[in-house]
Amino acid sequence: MSADTVISLNLATTRPQWGFAEAVDGCLRAGITAISPWRDQIEAIGLDEAARIVKANKLQVTGVCRGGMFPGVDAADRQKRIDDNLRAIDQAAALNADCLVLVVGGLPGSSRDLPGARQQVTDGIAAMLPHAKASGVKIAIEPLHPMYAADRACVNTVDQALDICEKLGETVGVALDVYHIWWDPNLANAIARAGRMKRIFAHHICDWLVPTKDMLLDRGMMGDGVIDLKAIRKMIEEAGFHGPQEVEIFSQDNWWKRPGDEVLQVIKERVATVC
Amino acid sequence: MSADTVISLNLATTRPQWGFAEAVDGCLRAGITAISPWRDQIEAIGLDEAARIVKANKLQVTGVCRGGMFPGVDAADRQKRIDDNLRAIDQAAALNADCLVLVVGGLPGSSRDLPGARQQVTDGIAAMLPHAKASGVKIAIEPLHPMYAADRACVNTVDQALDICEKLGETVGVALDVYHIWWDPNLANAIARAGRMKRIFAHHICDWLVPTKDMLLDRGMMGDGVIDLKAIRKMIEEAGFHGPQEVEIFSQDNWWKRPGDEVLQVIKERVATVC
Numbered sequence: 411m412s413a414d415t416v417i418s419l420n421l422a423t424t425r426p427q428w429g430f431a432e433a434v435d436g437c438l439r440a441g442i443t444a445i446s447p448w449r450d451q452i453e454a455i456g457l458d459e460a461a462r463i464v465k466a467n468k469l470q471v472t473g474v475c476r477g478g479m480f481p482g483v484d485a486a487d488r489q490k491r492i493d494d495n496l497r498a499i500d501q502a503a504a505l506n507a508d509c510l511v512l513v514v515g516g517l518p519g520s521s522r523d524l525p526g527a528r529q530q531v532t533d534g535i536a537a538m539l540p541h542a543k544a545s546g547v548k549i550a551i552e553p554l555h556p557m558y559a560a561d562r563a564c565v566n567t568v569d570q571a572l573d574i575c576e577k578l579g580e581t582v583g584v585a586l587d588v589y590h591i592w593w594d595p596n597l598a599n600a601i602a603r604a605g606r607m608k609r610i611f612a613h614h615i616c617d618w619l620v621p622t623k624d625m626l627l628d629r630g631m632m633g634d635g636v637i638d639l640k641a642i643r644k645m646i647e648e649a650g651f652h653g654p655q656e657v658e659i660f661s662q663d664n665w666w667k668r669p670g671d672e673v674l675q676v677i678k679e680r681v682a683t684v685c
Numbered sequence: 686m687s688a689d690t691v692i693s694l695n696l697a698t699t700r701p702q703w704g705f706a707e708a709v710d711g712c713l714r715a716g717i718t719a720i721s722p723w724r725d726q727i728e729a730i731g732l733d734e735a736a737r738i739v740k741a742n743k744l745q746v747t748g749v750c751r752g753g754m755f756p757g758v759d760a761a762d763r764q765k766r767i768d769d770n771l772r773a774i775d776q777a778a779a780l781n782a783d784c785l786v787l788v789v790g791g792l793p794g795s796s797r798d799l800p801g802a803r804q805q806v807t808d809g810i811a812a813m814l815p816h817a818k819a820s821g822v823k824i825a826i827e828p829l830h831p832m833y834a835a836d837r838a839c840v841n842t843v844d845q846a847l848d849i850c851e852k853l854g855e856t857v858g859v860a861l862d863v864y865h866i867w868w869d870p871n872l873a874n875a876i877a878r879a880g881r882m883k884r885i886f887a888h889h890i891c892d893w894l895v896p897t898k899d900m901l902l903d904r905g906m907m908g909d910g911v912i913d914l915k916a917i918r919k920m921i922e923e924a925g926f927h928g929p930q931e932v933e934i935f936s937q938d939n940w941w942k943r944p945g946d947e948v949l950q951v952i953k954e955r956v957a958t959v960c
Contacts, residue, residue, distance in 0.1 A: 517895075517911055521911075522911050522912065522913040523913065524867075524868070524913065528870070555831060555832065556830060556831045556832070556868040556869075557830065557831070557832045557897075557900075559867075559868035560868075560893060560895045560910075560911045561895050561896070564868075565870075566868055566869075566870065567870060569870075570870040592799075592834075593799070593831040593834035593835075593839075593841055594831075594841075595803070595840075595841065595842060595844075595845040618835060620792075620835045620836050621836070622832070622900065625832075625897065625900060635835075636792055636796075636797050636835045637797065638797040638798065638799065
């Protein structure tokens with residue numbers, strides 16, 4: 411671990427163990443001073459109280475998860491989704507978050523029109539952008555692994571996300587999650603491009619297990635899988651991003667079953683050795 | 686279904702129901718005269734008998750599945766894998782197959798070196814290529830979905846496969862399986878490029894189910910999922926490939942449990958309506 415390594419805890423990592431306040435207490439016990447909460451966790455405690463806790467403890471909020479889910483079956487559905495994103499912007503602004511992370515959504519209804527869904531994503535971000543800019547909130551598109559293209563996110567590579575960023579301007583960037591992008595044969599070039607564009611807004615880590623038993627909830631702790639975390643970190647740092655490594659692990663059969671304090675200790679050990 | 690639509694049955698689609706000879710009988714009952722067998726199915730009946738059946742019934746063999754699996758933990762391991770590919774070439778040649786399909790392999794042993802594994806794939810194909818050329822066997826790299834990058838195939842996009850093809854010459858092309866490539870934001874360009882290179886050697890179809898319950902054995906029948914099969918077929922035909930659509934469905938909880946004749950009837954109906 412280099413001297414400047416900083417960990418952020420994505421609060422999904424301890425979702426079953428801890429609510430917002432408990433997670434912050436756990437982080438502070440572990441010496442972790444950056445978090446990335448989910449909106450349901452913020453809403454459970456209330457936005458004002460969440461903001462008070464962040465401010466009182468001088469926490470860095472590396473992201474708010476999540477906006478997005480733009481594709482809809484009709485205009486009214488799409489507008490409802492945009493409206494929800496406007497509320498997400500307000501939450502990110504209240505927490506002074508580094509960015510609002512977008513999981514952009516997949517195919518709406520029974521559609522098979524992937525190019526159409528992708529256009530709806532670009533249009534949706536464009537529609538929320540004025541309010542985001544006025545609120546000082548940066549937008550981070552998170553390209554998701556292609557196995558989620560149908561039902562979670564039809565933006566599936568870093569380059570594809572950057573193409574959208576180029577259309578929408580400098581306050582729209584990318585959240586680079588190793589789980590989603592590690593396999594990409596063009597990864598090094600794409601990360602370098604993101605750096606030149608100054609659009610890397612977040613760096614998420616976990617690991618890809620072999621075998622992966624569940625497509626959503628079987629992410630690994632860093633070091634337990636096959637991702638070359640040090641190599642990707644080097645790409646991201648050489649591209650100019652030196653923010654915290656945000657640990658985001660969905661693990662229904664393992665890490666979600668362990669005490670939160672234990673999870674944080676293992677995270678610290680692994681970040682110090684394999685990241 | 687246009688007048689020239691031809692179906693090939695990948696024999697994995699009826700693997701639990703039928704061996705090689707039974708599958709051929711089933712195909713002939715259904716009016717299907719093209720097949721793509723797996724090597725274990727060929728070996729179970731014997732290569733000579735398989736070749737006799739193919740010749741006696743004037744079957745088109747759209748591919749032999751599969752060579753590949755090149756990355757190894759050391760030089761001896763890699764050579765053993767190349768030797769196995771040489772045997773696969775002999776099998777493909779004996780059946781007069783349109784191509785030998787390669788599933789190229791993933792990370793060897795406990796390696797996290799994805800670029801290294803990819804280099805081993807290029808080197809492995811290069812090593813088998815003289816025997817393939819001498820035998821008149823074309824090699825089709827099948828880019829596999831990125832969710833298989835670790836354990837099955839580290840070639841994960843059409844463009845990445847074509848980059849390898851460019852290095853190795855005109856007898857090395859691609860097998861385009863919609864299941865693996867449908868999500869690719871660059872798909873249309875990549876298929877057009879493959880066409881310009883005259884390297885489309887096979888076209889595999891099935892469907893992507895939502896939800897997908899198993900990462901390997903839950904492929905859908907055409908029409909039951911979200912892939913725009915007609916759009917991809919149009920790309921492939923406009924790129925100059927007009928060979929059979931090869932149906933390859935791994936479906937442990939559905940199609941593998943139905944009578945083979947029923948599966949073939951449904952395939953014919955679906956190819957006539959949604960492909």
